[in-house]
Amino acid sequence: MKVADIKNVAGIGGGVIGGSWAVLFAMKGLNVKLYDINDDCLANDKKTIVSNLEFLAENGAIEDKDAVLARIQFTTSMEEAVKDAQFIQESGPERLPIKHSMLAEIEKYAPVDAIVATSASGLPLGQITEHAVHPERCVGGHPYNPPHLIPLVEITKTEKTDEANVELAKEFYESLGKEAIVLKKDCPGYICNRLQLAVFREMVDLVERGVCTVEEADKALTFGPAIRWAIFGHNMIMQLGNKDGLKGMMDMLAGGFNLCADIAAWDTIPADYGTKAQKEMDEIMKNLPDEVGHTNAEIAQYRDKMLIDILKLHHKF
Ligand SMILES: NC(=O)c1ccc[n+]([C@@H]2O[C@H](COP(=O)([O-])OP(=O)(O)OC[C@H]3O[C@@H](n4cnc5c(N)ncnc54)[C@H](O)[C@@H]3O)[C@@H](O)[C@H]2O)c1
Known part of the structure; x- marks a missing residue:
């Protein structure tokens, strides 16, 4: 598979990180199927995604927020989410039994050559993939929050990961404007x-x-x-x-x-x-100026506006 063959992406888990990945994938023109465990979770995921898209549109980072949203399908069926995917970004809770069961479900339905990347920030990839049927296609794709704004992604691998898949994951992330670094060895906390x-x-x-x-x-x-x-x-x-x-x-x-x-x-x-x-x-x-805000939500919005300006200087938007 080549990067140009990646058209369909599955996001597994649509919380803080999974929802943000979905925004990035859709912004870059990919078809996204976002899986979450029930309709209530999906409704929350969608609400956050819509508000992120509104913010991006208001700040000149995207032109047509409705077109971006239309590229994201929401589903509670793992089979539906991954069956046509060439790239799968898992962003479920950081608990080993859950990561194991998610990966088993993904592998049940995903095409055998689909890349499976986990957003995990602490659990070692070797443990997450210890029962994997196809560990050769599994990589760590650790974003920096929020992935739709911050360019960095740290890629990890195990001794069972196929180097061609590591390279493909790196090229794929780079095609989305990410700055991807492949870690040469295991390292808690990454870089x-x-x-x-x-x-x-x-x-x-x-x-x-x-x-x-x-x-x-x-x-x-x-x-x-x-x-x-x-x-x-x-x-x-x-x-x-x-x-x-x-x-x-x-x-x-x-x-x-x-x-x-x-x-x-x-x-x-x-x-x-x-x-x-x-x-x-x-x-x-x-005591912050009103322009910056006084609550976490207000200050985070100010931070993200500044981030977009910095990213524009880096030609990332
Ligand atoms: N939050 C961060 O700053 C950050 C940064 C980098 C990486 N990460 C990593 O990203 C992953 C997700 O973190 P988060 O902060 O988005 O968590 P979160 O709790 O916001 O989201 C987790 C999502 O997974 C869903 N989920 C729950 N059980 C599931 C299951 N069995 N199968 C599939 N989905 C399930 C939840 O409904 C939710 O949408 C974790 O591995 C975390 O370590 C987080």
């Missing part, structure tokens, strides 16, 4: 969750040491490194930061004060940090 946790640990540590507040730590990140990171990764930023490039920057760091030795290294989240930080966060949210 991105580790990167953000490493930064977050240091932010927590700075607040706990009394160097800055929660608000100041966020401000330092947003208006310092993160605004550059939205353009280039940190290796490239280092390259640009020294006349001798990345190597020069490494030499400079190695030769100066050894900051690495002072960076947070604790391995459990401080017990009371959540409670303390939440109090401060509640105050921060109260």
Whole structure:
């Protein structure tokens, strides 16, 4: 199979992630069949999808939201969802017995050469596919939320996955405008969750040491490194930061004060940090400009509007 042969996609599970994948697939002109366990779930899935499409249309990311929605069929029949699919994106709950039973159901009805990708964020692919009849077509396709906006997808494989299927999954995601990275080996948290946790640990540590507040730590990140990171990764930023490039920057760091030795290294989240930080966060949210909003829903919408502008700069819309 080639990427051009992929016309029909099945989404298994239409929650936060599955519904967002369905939006992306349909935006890119694919026929989508979205499976969920009952009509109530499907009705919820559809409501969220419609509101995402309205938001995308209002912000100039899609032209015809009705045409996009018309490409998504909703079904409670697994057979109907996967029987004609060339690519299947499983986004069910992150529980191993459920992943096992979903995969068994998918394999009962899916064409034997359909790629099966799981959105799983924690369970290793090897465990999810341990009873698979065709593990050679199974990959991890871990998105970053929401998949219809954030380009990154981390692809994982097992020793039983056929490399041709890994390559096909990568090309397929790239054909949708995703930035796909194939992990060379198993790694808990993949790449991105580790990167953000490493930064977050240091932010927590700075607040706990009394160097800055929660608000100041966020401000330092947003208006310092993160605004550059939205353009280039940190290796490239280092390259640009020294006349001798990345190597020069490494030499400079190695030769100066050894900051690495002072960076947070604790391995459990401080017990009371959540409670303390939440109090401060509640105050921060109260005092935000009205334009940004004061509730999670309002602020998330502001974030997504900004995301679309950044994605436009990256020619992703
Ligand atoms: N939420 C995130 O930020 C995020 C990010 C990346 C990956 N993921 C992964 O994506 C997957 C889905 O996460 P989510 O946040 O969308 O969860 P969710 O709870 O929002 O959605 C799960 C969906 O699966 C459906 N479902 C329940 N039982 C099912 C079954 N037996 N068969 C098929 N569908 C079933 C539910 O009705 C629901 O629509 C998980 O594996 C999660 O780890 C989540």
